[in-house]
Amino acid sequence: xxxxxxxxxxxxxxxxxxxxxxxxxxKEMIKDKVTQMIKMLSEKLECKExxxxxxxxxxxLWSETTxxxxxxxxxxxxxxxxxxxLLWYEI
Numbered sequence: 001x002x003x004x005x006x007x008x009x010x011x012x013x014x015x016x017x018x019x020x021x022x023x024x025x026x027k028e029m030i031k032d033k034v035t036q037m038i039k040m041l042s043e044k045l046e047c048k049e050x051x052x053x054x055x056x057x058x059x060x061l062w063s064e065t066t067x068x069x070x071x072x073x074x075x076x077x078x079x080x081x082x083x084x085x086l087l088w089y090e091i
Contacts, residue, residue, distance in 0.1 A: 002083035002084045002086075003084065004083070004084075004086040004087060004088050004090065004091045005017055005084075005085065005086065005087050005088060006088050007087075007088045007089075010087060010088070017085075017087075020085060021074060021080060021085055022070060022072065022073075022074060023070075024080045024081075024082055024085050025071070025074045025078060025080070026065070026070045026071055027062060028080070028081060029071060030058060030061050030062055030065065031058055034054050034057050034058050034061065035054065037057075038052045038054055038057070
């Protein structure tokens with residue numbers, strides 16, 4: 001079971017939660033781009049999307065990404081896919 005971040009938790013540790021959410025936002029963006037890239041390549045190369053190891057591609061890209069590369073700020077209205085990073089008002 002997950003628990004959203006409460007208003008008190010957020011206010012008590014705002015920098016921590018802001019960082020966690022920013023990191024998650026950037027991970028999700030890279031995962032989405034990997035999915036788009038695999039779809040495009042599978043169409044161009046006439047192969048199956050299953051022929052690509054999306055997790056290995058993501059892991060490689062994420063390991064090469066620095067905080068300076070991260071997209072900032074998080075766009076208004078973004079909600080993390082990880083329910084443990086939802087804010088109290090996002091549930």
